[in-house]
Amino acid sequence: MTQLQNTYARPRPQLAFTRVCALTEIPDQLGVCALVGGQQVAVFRLGAQVYALGNRDPFTGANVISRGLTGSYGERLKVVSPLLKHGFDLETGLSLDKPEVALPTYPVRLEGGDVWIGLPD
Amino acid sequence: MPPIPPIALPADPTCPPRRVVVIGNGMVGHRFVESLTPSAFAVTVISEEPRLAYDRVHLSAHFDEPRPDLALATEAGYAALGVKVVYGRAEHVDREAKTVTVRGQTETTLEYDALVFASGSSPFVPPVPGKNAPGCFVYRTLEDLEAIRAGALKSRVGVVIGGGLLGLEAAGALRKLGLETHVVEFAAQLMPAQLDEGGGAVLRGIIEELGIGVHTAKATSEITVEGGQVTGLAFSDGTHLAADLVVFSAGIRPRDDLARACGLATGERGGIVIDDGCATSDPAVYAVGECALHAGRIYGLVAPGYQMARVLAARLSGEDSSFTGADLSTKLKLLGVEVASFGDAKGATPGSRALSLTDNVRGTYKKLTLSEDGTTVLGGLLVGDSSAYGDLLDLTLSQTVLTVPPETLIVPLLPGVAAAPANALICSCEGVRASTLIDAVQGGVCDVAGLKKCTLAGTGCGGCVPQLHDLLGAELLRLGKAVDRSLCEHFVHSRQELFDLIRVHGHQTWNAVLAAHGTGQGCEVCKPAVGSILASLYNEYILKPAHAPLQDTNDAYLANIQKNGTYSVMPRVAGGEITPGKLIVLGEVARKYDLYCKITGGQRIDLLGARLEQLPAIWRELVEAGFESGHAYGKSLRTVKSCVGDTWCRYGVQDSTSLAIQLELRYRGLRSPHKLKGGVSGCTRECAETRGKDFGVIATEQGWNLYVSGNGGVTPKHAVLLAEGLDTATLIKYLDRFLMYYVRTAGRLERTSTWLEKLPGGLDYLRGVIIDDALGLCTELEAAMQRHIGTYQDEWATTLADPDKLARFRSFVNADTPDPDIVFVEEREQRRPAYEHELPLLAMAGTD
Ligand code: SRM
Ligand SMILES: Cc1cc2nc3c(=O)[nH]c(=O)nc-3n(C[C@H](O)[C@H](O)[C@H](O)COP(=O)(O)OP(=O)(O)OC[C@H]3O[C@@H](n4cnc5c(N)ncnc54)[C@H](O)[C@@H]3O)c2cc1C
Ligand code: SF4
Numbered sequence: 001m002t003q004l005q006n007t008y009a010r011p012r013p014q015l016a017f018t019r020v021c022a023l024t025e026i027p028d029q030l031g032v033c034a035l036v037g038g039q040q041v042a043v044f045r046l047g048a049q050v051y052a053l054g055n056r057d058p059f060t061g062a063n064v065i066s067r068g069l070t071g072s073y074g075e076r077l078k079v080v081s082p083l084l085k086h087g088f089d090l091e092t093g094l095s096l097d098k099p100e101v102a103l104p105t106y107p108v109r110l111e112g113g114d115v116w117i118g119l120p121d
Numbered sequence: 122m123p124p125i126p127p128i129a130l131p132a133d134p135t136c137p138p139r140r141v142v143v144i145g146n147g148m149v150g151h152r153f154v155e156s157l158t159p160s161a162f163a164v165t166v167i168s169e170e171p172r173l174a175y176d177r178v179h180l181s182a183h184f185d186e187p188r189p190d191l192a193l194a195t196e197a198g199y200a201a202l203g204v205k206v207v208y209g210r211a212e213h214v215d216r217e218a219k220t221v222t223v224r225g226q227t228e229t230t231l232e233y234d235a236l237v238f239a240s241g242s243s244p245f246v247p248p249v250p251g252k253n254a255p256g257c258f259v260y261r262t263l264e265d266l267e268a269i270r271a272g273a274l275k276s277r278v279g280v281v282i283g284g285g286l287l288g289l290e291a292a293g294a295l296r297k298l299g300l301e302t303h304v305v306e307f308a309a310q311l312m313p314a315q316l317d318e319g320g321g322a323v324l325r326g327i328i329e330e331l332g333i334g335v336h337t338a339k340a341t342s343e344i345t346v347e348g349g350q351v352t353g354l355a356f357s358d359g360t361h362l363a364a365d366l367v368v369f370s371a372g373i374r375p376r377d378d379l380a381r382a383c384g385l386a387t388g389e390r391g392g393i394v395i396d397d398g399c400a401t402s403d404p405a406v407y408a409v410g411e412c413a414l415h416a417g418r419i420y421g422l423v424a425p426g427y428q429m430a431r432v433l434a435a436r437l438s439g440e441d442s443s444f445t446g447a448d449l450s451t452k453l454k455l456l457g458v459e460v461a462s463f464g465d466a467k468g469a470t471p472g473s474r475a476l477s478l479t480d481n482v483r484g485t486y487k488k489l490t491l492s493e494d495g496t497t498v499l500g501g502l503l504v505g506d507s508s509a510y511g512d513l514l515d516l517t518l519s520q521t522v523l524t525v526p527p528e529t530l531i532v533p534l535l536p537g538v539a540a541a542p543a544n545a546l547i548c549s550c551e552g553v554r555a556s557t558l559i560d561a562v563q564g565g566v567c568d569v570a571g572l573k574k575c576t577l578a579g580t581g582c583g584g585c586v587p588q589l590h591d592l593l594g595a596e597l598l599r600l601g602k603a604v605d606r607s608l609c610e611h612f613v614h615s616r617q618e619l620f621d622l623i624r625v626h627g628h629q630t631w632n633a634v635l636a637a638h639g640t641g642q643g644c645e646v647c648k649p650a651v652g653s654i655l656a657s658l659y660n661e662y663i664l665k666p667a668h669a670p671l672q673d674t675n676d677a678y679l680a681n682i683q684k685n686g687t688y689s690v691m692p693r694v695a696g697g698e699i700t701p702g703k704l705i706v707l708g709e710v711a712r713k714y715d716l717y718c719k720i721t722g723g724q725r726i727d728l729l730g731a732r733l734e735q736l737p738a739i740w741r742e743l744v745e746a747g748f749e750s751g752h753a754y755g756k757s758l759r760t761v762k763s764c765v766g767d768t769w770c771r772y773g774v775q776d777s778t779s780l781a782i783q784l785e786l787r788y789r790g791l792r793s794p795h796k797l798k799g800g801v802s803g804c805t806r807e808c809a810e811t812r813g814k815d816f817g818v819i820a821t822e823q824g825w826n827l828y829v830s831g832n833g834g835v836t837p838k839h840a841v842l843l844a845e846g847l848d849t850a851t852l853i854k855y856l857d858r859f860l861m862y863y864v865r866t867a868g869r870l871e872r873t874s875t876w877l878e879k880l881p882g883g884l885d886y887l888r889g890v891i892i893d894d895a896l897g898l899c900t901e902l903e904a905a906m907q908r909h910i911g912t913y914q915d916e917w918a919t920t921l922a923d924p925d926k927l928a929r930f931r932s933f934v935n936a937d938t939p940d941p942d943i944v945f946v947e948e949r950e951q952r953r954p955a956y957e958h959e960l961p962l963l964a965m966a967g968t969d
């Protein structure tokens with residue numbers, strides 16, 4: 001498994017933001033999947049906070065992360081893949097089961113009630 | 122044998138560490154490396170397998186899903202200990218020069234001060250013609266298992282040659298891979314090394330019941346091959362067994378070839394001769410594990426190997442330690458069947474007497490070998506139920522003079538009568554007794570992980586782990602410490618406690634429950650558990666905004682997720698009865714959406730491969746044709762299986778089909794701690810297999826017999842008789858009460874059988890509650906069921922009527938395209954998800 005670098009941890013490249021939906025289209029504590037520049041991005045909302053991660057479950061290869069349950073572990077937030085229940089940190093994308101595995105994460109911008117996701121230009 | 126004096130280590134701390142080279146990184150080699158104090162030695166490990174040590178004992182778990190990680194050692198771990206690893210096969214030992222030559226990608230020569238053989242053993246393949254044909258395998262390494270997995274994809278029938286311990290384990294694996302499975306044994310019975318004739322016969326019965334063919338007293342004379350592929354086995358008696366995959370499991374041979382080649386003493390029938398200090402005939406060379414021959418014996422089990430590893434590590438560190446032989450007692454679970462043998466199992470002691478109990482009802486065999494005067498247990502055998510193993514082994518090893526009649530040791534315990542283990546041996550792999558564990562708990566250990574760490578119990582074969590849990594719970598309770606029954610980190614309550622809290626406080630939502638009783642944001646364990654409790658209590662639509670985020674994977678989309686992210690569609694077919702018109706609708710819908718069709722094990726039809734965004738359209742057509750949700754996705758009532766009953770069947774005495782339909786419609790949608798299944802048979806021939814269900818009804822001339830708490834799955838349990846000769850109204854009354862009582866009091870994911878097993882007082886108590894209303898709960902339970910029935914709604918119909926809900930059924934929030942990564946291929950005229958290895962091929966062929 002290749003280590004996926006977390007976008008947030010790297011010096012930011014130039015980002016192009018795409019509007020994906022209205023915040024109200026994501027029910028609280030749930031996720032949706034957005035197509036951004038051909039990539040599948042799982043977008044979750046917890047209260048007023050929005051998180052964006054890769055939608056592909058690295059353990060099964062299926063594009064299902066957006067359909068996972070959200071929750072917390074200790075002080076941190078997580079999402080759990082619906083297929084084999086692997087957990088990932090909602091902010092860093094890091095796997096809670098296998099340290100060398102991570103979901104990519106994407107920057108999120110909230111503007112005028114809309115959700116925008118950034119991808120490197 | 123007198124203890125051998127320990128090797129005196131040079132006391133000078135400035136002298137260079139001694140160079141230890143270990144040949145083989147199996148379970149024992151690894152345990153040896155771990156037991157050494159690394160700083161005192163420069164350790165190099167030679168590993169022929171392409172990976173470091175893994176748990177060979179649990180090798181078969183490699184076929185489980187999800188596939189567990191069996192690794193015992195990691196490169197990083199070895200690096201941290203300063204242990205060097207050389208991959209390749211040790212091919213030459215020069216004992217004069219004290220060097221080993223390893224052939225890997227390059228050739229390496231290593232110098233040693235101490236050389237340790239931990240080369241294990243290899244499977245014995247009898248010299249029959251055809252043994253090397255494609256389709257023939259052995260069962261020893263992860264690579265072997267991968268090869269078998271690949272072979273099984275192209276095969277239908279698999280045969281294991283060898284009906285011993287490993288052969289039966291291999292048979293279980295073939296069955297898991299979906300093959301029709303046979304076991305062929307040369308001796309007249311299964312497991313001839315461990316069991317006697319009686320035990321072998323009972324084991325055979327159980328294994329055959331699992332659908333595995335058993336062929337004993339058969340000598341294989343040839344593996345028949347046609348067109349370069351195995352076609353079966355020819356036996357010396359002229360018979361033939363067709364097969365396209367063969368696994369040899371006819372015993373093991375110690376890997377002593379290299380030791381032999383360099384002139385070390387080896388046994389006549391193999392094995393590197395060692396003394397009590399694990400030294401070979403060359404004092405600088407040692408052997409441990411399955412390759413070693415100690416006092417004329419080779420140990421094919423991991424525990425004696427571990428003992429040798431510890432002895433040798435202690436010796437090399439200058440401590441006094443000896444290996445003086447090991448107890449061969451074993452307790453195993455093979456294909457879900459418990460088998461144990463201990464001490465003088467077969468009555469070899471002159472003058473010994475045998476006492477045995479064959480129970481063909483329960484499918485158990487228990488035998489004790491007793492001393493001539495009948496006062497001490499010398500050994501024994503247990504097949505089908507090994508719960509008494511720990512106590513009996515203890516009596517055997519301690520040679521305790523019995524104070525009770527010996528037969529009482531093997532009759533099944535009456536519920537409530539606890540055995541009185543003085544200081545039972547709990548973990549036989551690591552030799553840990555109850556007292557050691559109890560001391561650990563008193564010393565502050567409060568979980569099983571802690572017990573494993575500080576006593577090593579449970580770290581060998583793992584067979585004692587359930588006992589560790591029980592002992593821990595009992596001891597914590599005795600100490601007045603809280604037994605941790607928390608649901609998860611967010612709730613300190615058990616499911617039962619939470620159910621009562623929610624009911625008593627009248628909480629209606631997750632937020633209310635979390636605020637009142639929990640912490641944090643919840644998780645995949647407590648959210649669905651609370652969702653299920655709320656649904657059991659109030660039966661509201663589960664996708665209401667307040668409830669939707671709680672629903673587990675399948676409930677969230679009212680369909681079962683499949684491995685590629687698509688879903689299955691399984692409408693209710695109550696009692697398995699369906700009109701031709703409805704069958705045609707199912708067929709037409711399946712054809713229109715190109716869904717894979719399969720008759721399920723629950724008498725209905727599964728349509729698989731629907732993409733998320735197709736579910737509403739598919740269900741609209743089905744609902745319009747009169748179908749409703751089958752709740753295949755929920756922890757709730759699944760199906761009530763029926764037989765044709767007295768309507769058609771010449772033996773039937775009541776209308777089982779009508780009752781099954783009535784019950785399925787009555788309890789449909791009932792959310793419960795685990796799934797619920799029922800069945801109704803029209804007579805005692807039991808064609809609806811109701812005794813394998815959570816509730817089963819069998820018709821008799823006198824009325825309905827009600828059975829409860831059965832299930833299938835890997836640990837099948839027969840349902841037990843709750844009441845007999847009931848009329849339909851009474852039957853339904855009892856069932857309402859039973860189901861509601863279960864829903865209220867069971868633990869999370871506890872099926873009715875485990876729930877009943879743990880219910881204090883057992884079946885009699887349950888009868889008291891359900892039939893005699895001993896708790897005065899019955900009116901309330903019946904009212905709760907009435908409320909459930911009154912508030913039932915078809916979840917799919919409700920969903921289709923709500924555009925907000927339908928918005929969730931899309932692959933993308935911002936595009937109306939399907940997920941492009943879902944790829945199907947055709948097989949037997951239907952489509953199925955592409956396997957990973959098929960994907961690149963498809964991409965090359967340009968298929969979408
Ligand atoms: C479709 C079906 C197999 C088939 O092709 O026939 C099936 C498929 C699944 N079974 Fe089953 N079981 C199916 C009949 C059975 C039966 C036979 C029966 O019901 O008569 C059994 C044994 C009887 C029993 O349950 O006691 C059975 C014992 C299990 C078990 C083990 C339960 C246990 O207590 O040990 C599981 C695992 C679990 O539930 O935790 C399971 C779990 C599953 C799951 C839900 C696994 C999952 O989470 O993905 C499968 C998903 C179904 C799907 O995606 O549509 N399935 N499963 C059968 C659906 C029956 C139906 O019409 O609803
Ligand atoms: C399917 C299965 C189930 C089992 N179940 C049980 C059980 O329930 N209970 C139990 O007690 N035991 C069980 N066993 C037996 C147990 O696994 C063995 O007793 C144990 O693994 C022995 O450890 P070992 O280190 O001596 O040998 P191994 O684990 O065989 O390791 C030897 C290693 O040395 C390597 N090697 C050999 N020669 C060389 C060389 N010249 N150069 C380099 N490397 C070499 C081999 O490749 C191998 O990796 C089971 C075994 C199998 C296969
Ligand atoms: S259970 Fe009895 S009534 Fe039902 S089909 Fe079988 S034999 Fe006939």
Ligand code: FES
Nearest residue numbers: 548550581582583
């Ligand atoms: S009995 Fe094998 S680990 Fe305890």
